Amino acid sequence: MSSAERGRREELRLRAAGWLVEGVSQAEVARRSGVSPQAVSVWHRAWVDGGADALRSAGPPGAHRRVSDEGFAEVAAVLEAGSEAAGFTGQVWTLARVGRVITQVTGVVYAFGDAGTWGDVSSQASFSRGRAHAIGCLQGVLDALDLGA
Template identity: 35%
Template structure:
């Protein structure tokens, strides 16, 4: 099964699904068939039949969650504080033009230099998102912009224009 954002289930969601399987095991123990279990628990018949087969073969223990699936990230949990601090310093601290900002390729390169582990832009984005970062674009302002004149226009001219 594929999940949006490639994230899979959280621990809370896995626990909830495990609880549903345990409820199914209780119903199986009462001699209720998989089609009725599927209807009662609002799951697919395919899942109910699969749970029934596992329950018959190994009991309730066979319906326990197997935990996280997939390969573990090469980004170690103890490493996660360092990139956050480095990103706060800005790209200029690492030799890039401050105006261009951070890109995924730059962040991946900074991590690779420090930890000797290369990540693709997609992997880098996943790591940053897990760390709480969000995509942000700088506000592009004209170099000739006069804030005082903009404020004056907004205060005096805009109310007249807005009436029309």
Template identity: 40%
Template sequence: MTKKPLDDATKKRLRAGRMLLAGKRPAEVALAVGVARQTVYTWKGLLDEGGIDALRAVPGRGRPARLEPEQLAGLRKALLQNPTEHGFGTELWTLKRVGALIKRMYGVEFGQTQVWRILGTLGFSVQKPERRAIERDEEAVRQWKQRTWPALKKKPGAKAD
């Protein structure tokens, strides 16, 4: 039987448990491991009831994930494709579009804040598109600035009567 590695939270609980067993006060333990004092009292209750193994077996908190790791991997693969390949009109992913894609692929609906968190978990970050048109002709813009624009500008010192 292989032992599964301990996560950081479990390591922190076990360290706190050992400190409590060594006679440290909960306030000292809280300061040493970087948690609230009330958290240490909760852990102390578990320790008193079930020993150090009770701290090892604390279940995860929070709501269970609505997307499995395989689904997240599939979503990541889909997001690396162009949005137009998924039926969207432009080549830009938005939170709304990602939410719609998740619903279409897995039938799960998320709010935009949760979609944002999912994207962060997948390693994506905010990307702003360039404000220039793809079709922009840099040479034409340079010539317009050199020739046309100066002719259009008002001449300094010219007064309208």
């Protein structure tokens, strides 16, 4: 769901709460809002238990980024310098090497070994199994791991 859609839904929940405060029935709030009575009931319970803050969007689903923009920039700088400059033999960036750089630079550890993670990353970044050219693939790696900016 887009940020705009989350905002639209939050606005709707807050407007519904206002109607409930005014004494409008849940059934009428549902009609005005274009949602089910059950949805209004859930919103009402959340509002009673937690006030307006309970009706606000929690943001996008999923894990929050674990690497800051500054950390991302530091990782990118290391990768731009090349794999040999980072202490590896040869000018090849593998997924394991990128992972090691992320850990060394930011302290954040990712396990790249399992097939599911490899599949997620390779489909996002168009990796070949044996080679990954760092700068062209870095953003895909970080996006697939929800690290990218």
